[in-house]
Amino acid sequence: MKEIILKTIEQVGLELDELSRKIYEKPETAYEEVIACKLHAEFLEKYGFLVERNFCGIETGFKAEYDSGKPGLTVGIMAEYDALPGIGHGCGHNILGATSSGAGIALKSVINEIGGKVIVYGTPAEENNGAKMAYARKGAFDELDFAMMAHPNATYNKCSPMLALGPVSFEFHGKPSHASAAPEEGRNALDALILAMCGINALRQQMKSSSRVHGIVVKGGEATNVIPDYASAQFVVRSLTKTYNEELRERVRNCARGAALQTGTEVNFTDPDIYLDNMISNRTMEQVFCDKMEELFDIKVEEPSEQTGSNDAGLLSKICPFMHPMFGICADEKFAAHTEGFRDATLTDYAREQMRNTAAGLAMTAVEVMTDPKLFAKMKAEFESAEQ
Structure with a gap:
């Protein structure tokens, strides 16, 4: 043959x-x-x-x-x-x-x-x-x-x-205000997004070495003198197994939830349907x-x-x-x-x-x-x- x-x-x-x-x-x-x-x-x-x-x-x-x-x-x-x-x-x-x-x-x-x-x-x-x-x-x-x-x-x-690949996309909703005249009236969605990203950066220290989290800021505001009432980001999480991917994605979401709590904003998750199994x-x-x-x-x-x-x-x-x-x-x-x-x-x-x-x-x-x-x-x- x-x-x-x-x-x-x-x-x-x-x-x-x-x-x-x-x-x-x-x-x-x-x-x-x-x-x-x-x-x-x-x-x-x-x-x-x-x-x-x-x-x-x-x-x-x-x-x-x-x-x-x-x-x-x-x-x-x-x-x-x-x-x-x-x-x-x-x-x-x-x-x-x-x-x-x-x-x-x-x-x-x-x-x-x-x-x-x-x-x-x-x-x-x-x-x-x-x-x-x-x-x-x-x-x-x-x-x-x-x-x-x-x-x-x-x-x-x-x-x-x-690697298994799963998305985590989120958006923060805050309250706009003049950034100089009345900053205390605002709830800064961009601050929430930055804090979430800081949390994700810290999370990388505790991830399995084979895993990856990477993403981008999609929207962060319109003008420098207006406290942003909306900000959004897209991330993907990669890992050797589907089980660990699901666990890690939830920890990334918790970074966003914690950031919303700190800033008095609201967070919504908008994950697209693009999951890839390992x-x-x-x-x-x-x-x-x-x-x-x-x-x-x-x-x-x-x-x-x-x-x-x-x-x-x-x-x-x-x-x-x-x-x-x-x-x-x-x-x-x-x-x-x-x-x-x-x-x-x-x-x-x-x-x-x-x-x-x-x-x-x-x-x-x-x-x-x-x-x-x-x-x-x-x-x-x-x-x-x-x-x-």
Whole structure:
């Protein structure tokens, strides 16, 4: 099966290059990925997948399925293709999506022999309240036994922890007054906001070191000689687990409540609905991917980097075992993501080679899981014992 998968990747390699390049040249931001969605859907249809467009009511989402008709596991492969505002594909989703579609086609080439089903999901808007959350909430992933993807990076690494992210937005209401003639008549909403931020700064001393709280002042007043009767701020809280995120967000809210008490103002909370679960990358499955990359291409996947962030795959990773390794696309200079250098690196010969290698590695990992019941049982045991 290894030879078939490698041959399939070789056969579709130029088309994968073209798919990545076309999406690079026409960057589309969150939920606007009309061209990218069309290119992926037509490409997968060409290779025998049954494609459902407008998936889960999202115009730029799709589900591409191939069922062997034989008993076996069902694997989901996530394809992203949204760009960043202004910079374009600074996160490399043009090459990420091509890698995922390539992996799906490679796995399809052997799935009639091993049994089971392969599904490639087109998942828009990872950079902005992404579609994977919507899919998960609507039960779209419930049929999966396991899921996977690989994200471009400067180097090959196992996945760093992806943090839970929750918003805390608040607004203070006070009483306006002339700041010089009658300051005692006012209730200063901006003072309340500043005190809340001081409290949050002090809270950072008692937070777990892996957690983050960061935010901005949205509004702080209109004129220097008028005591502000309204002020507002937006914060996000990140942490390794959903449980601790909820605890920490409440402590941030208490900073705002205390500030309102001190200043005689009122505080309201206006949190937007953008919660992201922490993502759990299944280390058992990820190690299989690492072994395959070393066996097939003599590529060593390093331990997770210290960099971390959040993404929209957290809820998916709590539905079934999921992996999200990083594949290196930078041959010499190691560009950081969300930069022009990283964006342009996706078009290099080196990046195209790693795209093909990674697509093959993902497909071979899926084959290993689908044909080894003991391995799948080990993955499930890790999944079920993971801290939420």
